[in-house]
Amino acid sequence: MPTTIESPAKTPAPSRTYSRWASLAVLCAGTLMTVLDGNIVTVAMPAVQSDLGFSGPGLAWVVNAYLIPFGGLLLLMGRLGDLVGRRRMFAAGLAVFTAASVLAGTATGQGVLIAARALQGAGGAMASAVVLGMLVALFPEPREQARVIAVFSAVGAAGGALGTFLGGALTQALGWHWIFLINLPIGIAAWLAAVRVLAPQSGTGLGEGADFPGAALVTGALMLTVYVIVGSGDRGLTATLLLALLALGLFAAFAVRQARTARPLLRLRLFRSRLLTGANTVQVLMIATMYGFQFIGALYLQRVLGYGELATGAAFLPAPVAIGVLMLGLSARTVGRFGAYRVLLAGLTLIAAGMALLGRAPADGSYLPDVLPPLLLLSAGFAAAMPALTGLAMSGVREEDAGLASGLFNTTQVVGGSLGLAALSTLAASDTDGLLGRGVELIPATAEGYRLAFRVAAGIAVGALAVAAGVLRPRA
Structure with a gap:
């Protein structure tokens, strides 16, 4: 959080x-x-x-x-x-x-x-x-x-x-x-x-x-970006492109204001840090994957496997247990022994593998073989990657910028979640609607829409892994 x-x-x-x-x-x-x-x-x-x-x-x-x-x-x-x-x-x-x-x-x-x-x-x-x-x-x-x-x-x-x-x-x-x-x-x-x-x-x-105007600009830009993604299937290409350009314009206006105002919310010189910039990019991709899993995974359990609300909540319960145990018991020791860079790559690999397994979840699946193994892989991967990523981000920041850099890091966490959720849920719904239009039955069509979203999420996690490997590698 x-x-x-x-x-x-x-x-x-x-x-x-x-x-x-x-x-x-x-x-x-x-x-x-x-x-x-x-x-x-x-x-x-x-x-x-x-x-x-x-x-x-x-x-x-x-x-x-x-x-x-x-x-x-x-x-x-x-x-x-x-x-x-x-x-x-x-x-x-x-x-x-x-x-x-x-x-x-x-x-x-x-x-x-x-x-x-x-x-x-x-x-x-x-x-x-x-x-x-x-x-x-x-x-x-x-x-x-x-x-x-x-x-x-x-x-x-x-x-x-x-x-x-x-x-x-x-x-x-x-x-x-x-x-x-x-x-x-x-x-x-x-x-x-x-x-x-x-x-x-x-x-x-x-x-x-x-900087109240700066806050209004960045919040408006985020909201418009999500709106563009969520409503892309209901409007024409021209309208979608115009709204996307408007969102980019708001982001650009925010950047210009931060460069010129006396008391900016975000000092742009922070982006000169290779580690901070790379870590924030990795985080957007990683959190987009994890939020997509939580949202679509719960829908898969209820709409495809027929779980009730309580059973769905119980099915997710191993995740906080695993994350808490691993973060408190192993993360610091593992980073100290192998280094944050290697632990981060290992964590992202586990996340990608977990999402890839979910991409195979069938319409007639069950919890133990089809959901629990990827759930544990995702939990272990997140518990390893998150502390390592935080350490790498903050290691590239001067002491006087620590508070602002942490604020940026936490902001991109939420941005990644909202954008990933919007994109993956829209993708799943669009694919399901297309299959229903071709005569596929409801549950198989719904399951295929979720599988597509999981596979795309796995690709996003691979992208995070590639950025981390290329940008965050320690220099001699």
Whole structure:
């Protein structure tokens, strides 16, 4: 899950040791809630579609409406956290996220649900953008800090997959509305704990300024890009190209503004770093693959194999267990012994192999031979690749740029997820519709659409492997 390290601000460390660990628990709990919500809707998608009448490609907006503002606003919210105080920003983010969850849980139409998901994304960005900066200030000793960040990273990584299980359990037991309404008591408890436990910290003041136009440009560019992908089959080629050019224009305007404004969200000189630029490129491709697997894998289990929501969530449960165990127990040792570059290549190879196996999943398949092996390969690959990729990205950055580089890295994580989800879900739906038009029965046509998406995702993972091998190779 995306998190941002900012340049350390003057945060008074708690005077009692237990206060630091209580603060860690509060920050992890608040972040876990926002991480879970990025994936908790995955298993509930068929129920949401049936209830609110979403089209196949349009269903991806239930996820992307959350991811786009989350990723587009991370840099801005990190900057605002420095200006108004990180505890205040974290608590405000929890409040916005909780209120938006209630709105989503009571939604009776597509527009209200998508708007609520976008507001959830904004609240999630507010809370997540300041968390690691607060942890760095709370645990300044290097070894202790490394352990704390490892725990926090494992919570984020495993939490994403755990959301799939919880989404299935809540949807089957209470209905899809409760995957959002459950956040009300959790959010209130987390907000009260944050106000009570976290140390107060004053920011530098809003007079220092923040680049609101830049945030609007990059968020609008991301949203338009996803819209171009998702709606490409419903409009003509000319309209699609014009919208794509407009999206590119917004990205170009963002780049120009960052080069000229006095207080940019993103300093363009960061891209001079070969490692940082290469790692962000690899991450976009890798996360596009992983998000596509979570979304389409859940649909395959439900629409092809006939699983219910709870069974689908349980089928994904080995993923967070494997990711958590491997990240906490083996990742640091493996990177220390073999080096981040080799571990990254091995992880990406496992991800590509897992997606290739899913590309063979038949219409009459079953969980143990057809789903569990690739699920474990993907989990092991992600657990190996993610810490190694993070280390390579940050190793090419100067100390004064560490916070901004981390914000960029976490932003591309969300960008990769939203673009991959849009592209792969649209591809699967289009292929299925084409087969249905040629007289193929529903389940075989649906299975073939998902297989095509999995094979394309495997190709994207191979592309990530090729970029990593060519760009991130250590120099003598």
